[in-house]
Amino acid sequence: MYLKEIQLYDESNETSLNSECICMTEMFLWELGKKFKTDNCEAIFFHCGNYEQVCLLREEQESYDVLIPKKSYDVQLPFNKREYTHSSPCEKKRMMSEALREGMSYLSKLKGWDQDRVKDAIEMMYEKQFHHSFKPWRGKLSPNRKAKAYPVVELDLDKFSLELVVENTKKEILQSKMIAVTKPDLHDLSYYMQKIEWLNNHEVALYTRAHRGTYNSIKINSLHNSTS
Structure with a gap:
């Protein structure tokens, strides 16, 4: 056990x-x-x-x-x-x-x-120094294998946060986006963390647990980050 x-x-x-x-x-x-x-x-x-x-x-x-x-x-x-x-x-x-x-x-x-x-x-x-920031999942490669996306979770006394990060093959961060900041509740945070899926080589989505398949996404090589 x-x-x-x-x-x-x-x-x-x-x-x-x-x-x-x-x-x-x-x-x-x-x-x-x-x-x-x-x-x-x-x-x-x-x-x-x-x-x-x-x-x-x-x-x-x-x-x-x-x-x-x-x-x-x-x-x-x-x-x-x-x-x-x-x-x-x-x-x-x-x-x-x-x-x-x-x-x-x-x-x-x-x-x-x-x-x-x-x-x-x-x-x-x-x-x-009691700073708890971690990657809960392994990263997921883009279809052309030129980028990898992964979530980063940070837990603190009064809030939890979830960030979506994209890096290149040299492990250099290309873009990142804050997806959610919740009260200190793991269930609330998990709502935003159903799965990661690349929509194409230039956009990656982090799906929520909503039944209608909502997600937050990052478009690579673009200043515009979209939410659908």
């Missing part, structure tokens, strides 16, 4: 942690890699608050659905919510990263998970 989801959760809703944490939990999972092996855990919910120590509360959900896997852990995690509320964006990201380090280190020791991969993932987050 592999770990698929992590959340930092403030049950009291005294902070904006529940939405702001997504950029950091997703960054941690990205750096951790898709196949972090566990014996019986697909998701971890860290309940953050003024607790004295980390504690595993539950290893399996009594009721579950497609959003909450049955094999999910609930973990009590010390977290200074007052300090978090009055911190700068960078400091908030640091606090969340340290919470992830503490919670995941505890579980790794308790369950025999790969502690080195947890450590390396956190260190990489610091190295990147």
